[in-house]
Amino acid sequence: MTTEDKDFDTQYRNAVEAGNNESRALSVHFDRVSKRLQIELQDGVAMMIPVASIQGLEKAKAREIETVELLAQGYALHWPALNVDVTVPGLMAGIFGTKQWMREIASGFLSDAGRKGGSTSTKAKRAAARTNGKLGGRPRKKVIA
Secondary structure (H helix, E strand, O other): OOHHHHHHHHHHHHHHHHHHHOOOEEEEEEEOOOOEEEEEEOOOOEEEEEHHHOOOOOOOOHHHHOOOEEEHHHOEEEEOOOOEEEEHHHHHOOOOOOHHHHHHHHHHHHHHHHHHHHHOOOHHHHHHHHHHHHOOOOOOOOOOO
């Protein structure tokens, strides 16, 4: 069993234990135009989630995403062609994948520009690095006791 399977099993058990206090999906539909899942809950609430935000769906084809099924009386969504499962309570809580995947997505969105900027090499940057190297490198942090 993979870590992702264990994460899903844990989320699923938590959702089932919550019982009827948690909203369950009444229906789910993929909107090709907006590329979002439209989920209608049994309590009348509806939500839309971009499929690019959900682990396993970010690169899937529209026809694969449209095959979504409701499981466990609306507690989970399942894509048989993709072997992807997510819980409705997890989606409502903003959990769109494993912790590691969520960190990677967040860091990718937030720091791509910084990463690209840091990898850019210019004459000025090379000269500054050489000068800094001649001075003994980066100054050490001062520890105050």
